[in-house]
Amino acid sequence: MAKTKIELKNVSFTYQPGTPMEYQALDNINLKIDDGAFTVLVGQTGSGKSTLVNLIDALTQPTSGQIIVNNHLLNSQTSKKEQEIFRRNIGYVFQFPERQLFAQTVREDLEFGPRNLRWSQSKIDDAVMKALETVQLDSKILNSSPFSLSGGQKRRVAIAGVLAMNPEVLVLDEPAVGLDSLSIKQLLNILTDLNQRGVTIIMITHYLEMITSLVTQIVALHNGKITFDGSPQEFFKSQTMLKKSKLLAPKSVQISREIGLSSLPLSIDDLSMEIIKQLKNGGRANE
Amino acid sequence: MSNMVIFGSYVPLSSPIHRLDARTKLILCIWYVISVFFANHLWPALWVSLVLLAVLIMSRVPLKMYWAGLKPFLIVILITVCLQVLFSSGGQMYWHFGWISVTSDGIKNAFLIFYRFTVIITASTVLTATTPTLQLASAFSWLIYPLKWLKVPVDKISLMLSIALRFVPMIMADIKVIMDAQRSRGMDFHQGNLITRLKHLLPVVIPLFVNSLQHSEDLAIAMEARGYSLDRQRTQYRQLRWRKGDNIALLLMLVVDVGICILNLI
Numbered sequence: 001m002a003k004t005k006i007e008l009k010n011v012s013f014t015y016q017p018g019t020p021m022e023y024q025a026l027d028n029i030n031l032k033i034d035d036g037a038f039t040v041l042v043g044q045t046g047s048g049k050s051t052l053v054n055l056i057d058a059l060t061q062p063t064s065g066q067i068i069v070n071n072h073l074l075n076s077q078t079s080k081k082e083q084e085i086f087r088r089n090i091g092y093v094f095q096f097p098e099r100q101l102f103a104q105t106v107r108e109d110l111e112f113g114p115r116n117l118r119w120s121q122s123k124i125d126d127a128v129m130k131a132l133e134t135v136q137l138d139s140k141i142l143n144s145s146p147f148s149l150s151g152g153q154k155r156r157v158a159i160a161g162v163l164a165m166n167p168e169v170l171v172l173d174e175p176a177v178g179l180d181s182l183s184i185k186q187l188l189n190i191l192t193d194l195n196q197r198g199v200t201i202i203m204i205t206h207y208l209e210m211i212t213s214l215v216t217q218i219v220a221l222h223n224g225k226i227t228f229d230g231s232p233q234e235f236f237k238s239q240t241m242l243k244k245s246k247l248l249a250p251k252s253v254q255i256s257r258e259i260g261l262s263s264l265p266l267s268i269d270d271l272s273m274e275i276i277k278q279l280k281n282g283g284r285a286n287e
Numbered sequence: 288m289s290n291m292v293i294f295g296s297y298v299p300l301s302s303p304i305h306r307l308d309a310r311t312k313l314i315l316c317i318w319y320v321i322s323v324f325f326a327n328h329l330w331p332a333l334w335v336s337l338v339l340l341a342v343l344i345m346s347r348v349p350l351k352m353y354w355a356g357l358k359p360f361l362i363v364i365l366i367t368v369c370l371q372v373l374f375s376s377g378g379q380m381y382w383h384f385g386w387i388s389v390t391s392d393g394i395k396n397a398f399l400i401f402y403r404f405t406v407i408i409t410a411s412t413v414l415t416a417t418t419p420t421l422q423l424a425s426a427f428s429w430l431i432y433p434l435k436w437l438k439v440p441v442d443k444i445s446l447m448l449s450i451a452l453r454f455v456p457m458i459m460a461d462i463k464v465i466m467d468a469q470r471s472r473g474m475d476f477h478q479g480n481l482i483t484r485l486k487h488l489l490p491v492v493i494p495l496f497v498n499s500l501q502h503s504e505d506l507a508i509a510m511e512a513r514g515y516s517l518d519r520q521r522t523q524y525r526q527l528r529w530r531k532g533d534n535i536a537l538l539l540m541l542v543v544d545v546g547i548c549i550l551n552l553i
Contacts (some may be wrong), residue, residue, distance in 0.1 A: 019352055020300050059467045084475065092471040100468040102493035112490065116473030147497070165473065 002034040005169060005200050006056060013051055024050040027224040029065070033202065038195050038214045040232075041204045042245050043221035049204045050095075052221065053171045055117035056202065058083040059093040069169070088117070091167030095174045101146040106157050109146055113165040124164075131163040135190055152183035159190070170194060172203045176210055188212065208250045213266050220245045238266050264278035296456065299418050301311055302347040303416045309426035311533040315540055317412040320407050331550040332402055338543050339406055339413075348416050357405065364404045371397040424449035425527060440479045442521065450506070458461065458499060465494050 378392035413486030
């Protein structure tokens with residue numbers, strides 16, 4: 001049993017309480033995320049996904065309930081100072097993270113996070129190089145302006161800026177939006193690499209092709225409530241769940257269902273493996 | 288989505304004030320502000336404030352939100368009040384030190400300025416809290432329309448105004464996201480002296496400018512793609528409609544002014 005990294009207990013969140021615009025975004029959420037997990041959050045727009053990850057990064061405080069990350073507690077009374085300590089182990093890649101780039105050079109932008117943590121220069125240099133390597137960018141771009149890069153490169157620089165802080169938990173909000181399929185593939189490789197190194201990953205996505213065999217947990221939200229919390233296999237098994245979340249199963253699952261396979265492969269590779277297995281068993285191979 | 292109440296943002300409710308025509312509310316607001324300058328004594332000032340309070344209650348917007356809108360201005364108001372108290376002369380002298388003196392006229396003026404500022408700011412908040420920004424923009428262009436005969440580019444001005452107003456909430460949301468993103472990268476906005484704090488603005492201001500320029504470019508292209516041209520007369524999708532309530536509101540404002548006149552005489 002892996003140990004629990006993040007735990008939410010009876011968490012509720014209301015925007016603009018006490019005004020006519022009052023809006024309850026999260027309603028009594030209970031959730032556990034294991035250390036080293038790869039958790040995917042799904043749900044329609046306005047279901048509370050972004051609010052949930054904002055709370056996990058202590059950017060807002062819950063209206064009621066508590067969140068525990070690494071034995072640090074966040075509730076409605078947590079002070080600003082404690083929120084910062086809480087945030088330290090969590091990296092958050094916002095939606096369109098390239099829109100937050102600001103420095104004159106890529107190096108400066110990557111150094112921004114570590115510098116805020118007051119690391120020594122040698123530690124910063126190490127972290128920057130390692131982050132750049134993780135996102136598969138060449139060190140040649142360190143001295144160029146982030147605004148001169150291509151869209152996919154910008155996004156990877158922005159992700160590297162978060163990774164340079166060596167987070168134990170990485171939160172990503174729709175990291176694949178607006179990327180071409182090659183960049184999405186690269187992004188998946190990066191996430192795979194990080195997860196294998198032990199980083200806990202929480203990702204919001206609408207692209208179910210991003211859900212690979214690595215994913216350990218799927219959490220579906222609807223109107224601020226958790227409607228599903230379990231493995232991807234269980235999730236795709238339930239047609240009603242998919243319909244409720246306004247999602248289509250990944251192509252591999254759809255094909256496998258069409259041709260009458262009993263398993264639910266999460267990628268085309270897994271699907272072909274499954275087909276090969278079936279062919280061998282049935283002895284109907286026609287090579 | 289932001290969790291703070293932004294000064295002057297529209298509060299979608301249904302109240303007699305909300306239902307008034309945007310033009311009426313704009314005229315009333317300007318009229319009211321002018322009237323405030325004629326109410327310089329205790330009783331007229333009280334009368335004018337009472338009228339405003341009645342309007343606040345009628346608008347159904349919680350008083351807490353008006354207070355939140357006024358709060359950022361309080362510091363400016365208080366500084367002005369202090370300057371008034373310390374640096375005006377006339378009337379009876381209570382205390383003085385070199386240039387600085389506290390006089391009865393100074394204190395009276397300070398009270399007057401405090402009352403004018405609060406009342407005027409609150410009145411404009413009523414206008415913006417009960418009127419959608421785009422309606423407000425079309426009311427404004429209606430108001431300045433006669434200037435067209437003086438070769439003022441009225442259409443351009445009103446378009447600029449509505450775009451500017453439309454961008455405000457967008458930019459506010461943008462600031463929130465960028466600040467959150469930089470905070471999540473360990474930035475502490477409430478630390479250090481003035482210079483460090485100004486330096487801390489860079490990681491927010493630069494992305495904000497880049498994004499806003501991008502927004503405006505997108506908007507320009509979208510407008511051209513839909514056939515926008517300055518040479519042609521624009522039509523309006525949302526028509527402003529003048530109702531009986533608007534006539535009544537203007538009449539009531541006249542009553543308020545009569546009240547000021549009477550109270551000024553006694």
